[in-house]
Amino acid sequence: MSTRVENLLLSLDAVRVFKCLGDETRLLLMLLIRHERELCVCEMTHTLDDSQPKVSRHLAQLRNCGLLNDRRDGQWVYYGxxxxxxxxxxxxxxxATVAEAARLAALQERLTAMGNRPERQLEMC
Structure with missing residues (x-):
């Protein structure tokens, strides 16, 4: 395990997690990613109807908190x-998924209806 990952795990305490999830956008991003297993930035900006810089900033905060990881596939960056x-x-x-069920259902419909979604090279399990 890398030193960075070990440091994140050591610093993953309740206060840090709740601060990271205390923002509506970050919470919704986490719930969407959890449901879909992996999403790229363009899918999240479309689904939340937010700007790319705003979504990317929140994703970076979640990654820095140790809640998300990312991977690059060509021009796409996927978060899980x-x-x-x-x-x-x-x-x-x-x-949170139970509490936000109605809103998540609406967001998932919006994601499903998105045209030009990037295709995954690997089938998700």
């Missing part, structure tokens, strides 16, 4: 949940 999230963080996301 950090694979090492503790169960208590998953439980928080589960509760």
């Amino acid at each position: 949940l950090a694979p090492t999230l503790p169960e208590w963080v998953i439980a928080i996301l589960d509760a």
Whole structure:
């Protein structure tokens, strides 16, 4: 495990997590990514109807908190949940998913209707 990942895991305490998830945009990004397993920036900007700089700034904050990881595939940058999230963080996301069910359903419809979505080279499990 890299030193950066170890440092993030050590610093992943409840206060830090709640500060990261305390913003509406960041919470919705986490819930969308959790549902879809992986999304690129263009999909998230379309779904939330927000600017690319705003979404990218929030994604960087979530990544710096240790909640997300990213990968580049050509021109696309995909974001997914950090694979090492503790169960208590998953439980928080589960509760937030229930609380935001109606809004998430509307956002997922918007995502599904998006034209020109980037195609994944690997099928998600």
